[in-house]
Amino acid sequence: MKILGIGVDIVENNRFKRNIYNKKFINKIYSETEINLSKKIKNKTNFFAKRFAAKEALLKSLGTGLSNGLSFRDISIKNNKKGQPFLIVNNKIKNIIKKKFKITKFKIFLSLSDEKKHSIAYVVLNKY
Numbered sequence: 001m002k003i004l005g006i007g008v009d010i011v012e013n014n015r016f017k018r019n020i021y022n023k024k025f026i027n028k029i030y031s032e033t034e035i036n037l038s039k040k041i042k043n044k045t046n047f048f049a050k051r052f053a054a055k056e057a058l059l060k061s062l063g064t065g066l067s068n069g070l071s072f073r074d075i076s077i078k079n080n081k082k083g084q085p086f087l088i089v090n091n092k093i094k095n096i097i098k099k100k101f102k103i104t105k106f107k108i109f110l111s112l113s114d115e116k117k118h119s120i121a122y123v124v125l126n127k128y
Helices: 023-029 032-038 044-062 091-101
Strands: 002-012 074-080 085-089 107-112 117-125
Touching: 002 044, 002 107, 032 074, 032 117, 044 074, 044 085, 044 091, 044 107, 044 117, 085 107
Parallel strands: none
Antiparallel strands: 002 117, 074 085, 107 117
C-alpha cells in the first residue's frame, strides 16, 4: 500500500460542550447516522468532538478542504462491533479521491482518542 495522504486534528472538548444542544450546529456538521448514534452515548461532548476532529483530519489527508461541494455532513464516522472507528465514504468523497489521485481502490485508516480536555483524530489515506 502507498500512502496518499495523512491528516491529524486536535480539538478542545469545551468548544463542543456548549454546542451539542444547538440543533442548527449539530445538523450542519454531523450526519444523520452520527446524530442517531449520539442518542445512545453518555458523553456527547467527546463523541461529537472526536467526530469533528476526524472530519477535519480526513479533509487534511485529501488536501482539499471543504471544496468541490463537500460538506462536513458528507463525512460520517461509525464504530464496528469491537469499537474501532471507521469513515463512511460517500460518492462525493470517492469522486474527489478518484479525480485527485487517479485511483478507485483505496483504504482509509482512522484513529480517535480523547481525554478530559482534548480529542484527537488521525487519518491515513492509502492506495490499495
